[in-house]
Amino acid sequence: MEKAHSDIGTEYSISQLSKEFDITTRSIRHYEDIGLLSPARRGQTRIYSQADRTRLRLILRGKRLGLSLEDSREIIDMYEPGKTNIDQLKKLIDAIQVQRGKLNQQLNDISKLLKDLNQAEADCIDALKTNGRQ
Amino acid sequence: MEKAHSDIGTEYSISQLSKEFDITTRSIRHYEDIGLLSPARRGQTRIYSQADRTRLRLILRGKRLGLSLEDSREIIDMYEPGKTNIDQLKKLIDAIQVQRGKLNQQLNDISKLLKDLNQAEADCIDALKTNGRQ
DNA sequence: AATGCAGCTTACGTTGACGTAAACGTTAGA
DNA sequence: TCTAACGTTTACGTCAACGTAAGCTGCATT
Numbered sequence: 001m002e003k004a005h006s007d008i009g010t011e012y013s014i015s016q017l018s019k020e021f022d023i024t025t026r027s028i029r030h031y032e033d034i035g036l037l038s039p040a041r042r043g044q045t046r047i048y049s050q051a052d053r054t055r056l057r058l059i060l061r062g063k064r065l066g067l068s069l070e071d072s073r074e075i076i077d078m079y080e081p082g083k084t085n086i087d088q089l090k091k092l093i094d095a096i097q098v099q100r101g102k103l104n105q106q107l108n109d110i111s112k113l114l115k116d117l118n119q120a121e122a123d124c125i126d127a128l129k130t131n132g133r134q
Numbered sequence: 135m136e137k138a139h140s141d142i143g144t145e146y147s148i149s150q151l152s153k154e155f156d157i158t159t160r161s162i163r164h165y166e167d168i169g170l171l172s173p174a175r176r177g178q179t180r181i182y183s184q185a186d187r188t189r190l191r192l193i194l195r196g197k198r199l200g201l202s203l204e205d206s207r208e209i210i211d212m213y214e215p216g217k218t219n220i221d222q223l224k225k226l227i228d229a230i231q232v233q234r235g236k237l238n239q240q241l242n243d244i245s246k247l248l249k250d251l252n253q254a255e256a257d258c259i260d261a262l263k264t265n266g267r268q
Numbered sequence: 269a270a271t272g273c274a275g276c277t278t279a280c281g282t283t284g285a286c287g288t289a290a291a292c293g294t295t296a297g298a
Numbered sequence: 299t300c301t302a303a304c305g306t307t308t309a310c311g312t313c314a315a316c317g318t319a320a321g322c323t324g325c326a327t328t
Contacts, residue, residue: 015304025305030286044293044306061243066200068284075247078254090262096255103244103251109195110237110244113209117237120212121230128224149274159275164316178276178323202314 012048021060031059036073065106075099146182155194165193170207199240209233 018025031037032046036059039046048056055076062072078096152159165171166180170193173180182190189210196206212230 013304024287026286026288029306034285046305061247064200064240064243065247066198070284075251079250093255093258096251096258100248100251103248106198106240106244109198110240113195113199114234114237116213117209117230117234121227124227124230147274158317160316160318163276168315180275204314 007050010050012053014046014048017048017053017056021056023060028056031056031069034069034073036069036076065103141184144184146187148180148182151182151187151190155190157194162190165190165203168203168207170203170210199237 012020014025014028017028028037032039037048037052037055039048039052041047058076058079059069059072062069062075067075078099146154148159148162152162162171166173171182171186171189173182173186175181192210192213193203193206196203196209201209
């Protein structure tokens, strides 16, 4: 049976991806340089698959969260448990705990920051009203 | 009337702060170099006030959120509306909107990442059980 | 008196994450 | 045919955020 599948076979050029995610082609090539991406080739030209595109999305999400590319590599590798080794799995679970800890810390930080911003905004608006009355 | 206040007068040395926040003294001096901190001096020696300590906390929170030191500077400056100018206040409010946008994006990213991690962990545990049975 | 912290300044070095320029190959369209 | 748009490699440059080392002050304890 042949699978009639949606995404399979979808291809992207490097400039397509760079436009879609609003980054330079240099960045994309850089991610390949350090082994975060490894697209197929047609001749010299890079051909990105759906999976490559997903990895790139994860990398950029990591960046938005302030992760280094190395951090992102670890996290991304977690999603592919081609690891049958039990010890590795246990290590993975530990790593996941650590990441979850960091993320919860971030959530905490963000909620505090949002509160602060709200307060700052309220102060501003207040100041505006007061000044406006004069 | 004299205020009988809790924190006022509390002082910190640079090494105290470096231990409390688990960073190097070099970092703290660096934040001063770029004008993020400006502690008092007793002779040559830096004396950090409660307010300085708070600023440092904000800086580090920003770092955890992946902000650059310049970003942090902007945000921290928002909390001190010594700005009577109406235009500046309006600019501030705009800036706050922008920051809020970023933070909401981050919240979104984090919740996705947490979901992913949960899934990855579940997969790991699954794999462990399966392997364990053999 | 000497040793050892804690602090200081000055200044060059390093790392990560790309920017930027040069020099080149392929393909489509005027 | 040639030029424009896209792709490639190689390699040096840059910027932020410190690291690191040298060489200097106190101050206190042994």
